[in-house]
Amino acid sequence: MKTRIALLREMGKARPYSDSKPLEIVEAELDDPGPGELLIKMAAAGLCHSDLSVINGDRPRDMPVALGHEAAGVVEAVGPHVTRFSPGDHVVLVFAPSCGHCVPCAEGRPALCEPAAVAAGKGALITGSKRISVGGEHVNHHIGVSAFSDYAVVSEASCVKIDKSIPLDQAALLGCAVLTGVGAVLNSGxxxxxxxxxxxxxxxxxxxxxxxxxxxxxxxxxxxxxxxxxxxxxxxxxxxxxxxxxxxxxxxxxxxxxxxxxxxxxxxxxxxxxxxxxxxxxxxxxxxxxxxxxxxxxxxxxxxxxxxxxxxxxxxSYMGSCVPVRDIPRFAQMMVQGQLPIPELMTHRLKLEEINEGFERLAAGEAIRQVIIFD
Ligand SMILES: NC(=O)c1ccc[n+]([C@@H]2O[C@H](COP(=O)([O-])OP(=O)(O)OC[C@H]3O[C@@H](n4cnc5c(N)ncnc54)[C@H](O)[C@@H]3O)[C@@H](O)[C@H]2O)c1
Ligand SMILES: [Zn+2]
Ligand SMILES: [Zn+2]
Incomplete structure (x- = not known):
């Protein structure tokens, strides 16, 4: 199927990003989800400094890459052998999937999953596949998520189901800012x-x-x-x-x-x-x-x-030393009960095509969390 993505072809472009436009909104071809994979219709995606660090070259990645890693969406379709998710499920995307079997996973430290780190380094999903192409050439996934897209194919290991009562724009922040920040204080600290x-x-x-x-x-x-x-x-x-x-x-x-x-x-x-x-x-x-x-x-x-x-x-502290299947529902509950007033951190709501202006604002220190809202 076709989807729009925010493609980064080159790191280190000059600021202001509103002029140099490091991210290009392009139409990409998305493969069907393979075994253990899901097609996600993105609802909301946050702009994190870790995305900015790829744009400015502080955190180098192979180019071209479909950027974005803090998001929530709805399962549109499931690939073969997927049993834990069904179309219509609401999910938070997790930027460190876990295989469940390597040494860190077995020790209860899924954020350090070794196959996940290898796949992220290769710009692939933890399933080993690359599902996005532009002009017939594969582009790299960003840490298994590539959230600045209308649709994304991800591993089911990159998703945590959440209650449908949780607003998806707030849920997006659970995937990175909350897991990382709250986790660093409560879990790591x-x-x-x-x-x-x-x-x-x-x-x-x-x-x-x-x-x-x-x-x-x-x-x-x-x-x-x-x-x-x-x-x-x-x-x-x-x-x-x-x-x-x-x-x-x-x-x-x-x-x-x-x-x-x-x-x-x-x-x-x-x-x-x-x-x-x-x-x-x-x-x-x-x-x-x-x-x-x-x-x-x-x-x-x-x-x-x-x-x-x-x-x-x-x-x-990587990903707040979190166990996402434990901590996302836990932090979501704290959010719903008002103990974690996450909406206070959402300063801007953007359209996908306003993404470069958003990253300029983040680089200038003029925003806390900006969230892209997808139609
Ligand atoms: N460990 C992880 O899993 C993980 C996950 C997400 C983000 N991160 C990292 O966390 C960091 C913060 O991300 P963010 O999205 O909140 O960034 P941000 O740009 O929104 O915020 C960074 C803040 O740090 C402040 N700052 C800069 N230098 C400072 C200094 N010397 N003393 C005090 N404050 C200073 C800035 O003024 C700004 O308010 C980034 O490095 C990001 O890559 C890590
Ligand atoms: Zn992040
Ligand atoms: Zn693992």
């Missing part, structure tokens, strides 16, 4: 009621993390960002304190405020200075978690002895 927490970087992922910390009942919640409007929004959402990390004496101020630093500092900015700040404001015996995805060349240096002398735990 293990934040407990009454602890102190700092979130460094207040984009869509960071503010979702902040909401997670509030829901967990953290005592002190410090929100950190370079941008004043992001800090103001964090205060409105329930942060107890905000801080500009470039302010003179910011680290000391925060240590004074929290009696020596926070129990948990979570870096959700994707910038090494943000990770350095998060590390510096973690108390002795505390934990620093990072879910940022900076350029592969970027390095982070710490005094080696600080890990030992301070029993400082430093942890990476």
């Amino acid at each position: 293990g934040l407990k009621t009454g602890q102190s927490c700092a979130v460094v970087g207040l984009g869509g992922v960071g503010l979702a993390g902040l909401l997670g910390a509030i829901a967990a009942g953290a005592r002190t919640i410090v929100a950190v960002d370079l941008a004043k409007d992001k800090r103001d929004l964090a205060l409105k959402l329930g942060a107890t304190h905000v801080i500009d990390p470039t302010e003179e004496g910011a680290v000391q101020k925060l240590r004074d405020l929290t009696g020596g630093g926070v129990d948990l500092a979570v870096e959700l900015a994707g910038a090494v200075p943000a990770l350095q700040f998060a590390y510096a404001i973690t108390r002795r015996g505390g934990t620093t978690v990072t879910a940022g995805l900076p350029n592969p060349q970027a390095e982070f240096k710490i005094p080696a002895v600080s890990l030992t002398a301070n029993e400082h735990a430093l942890k990476g």
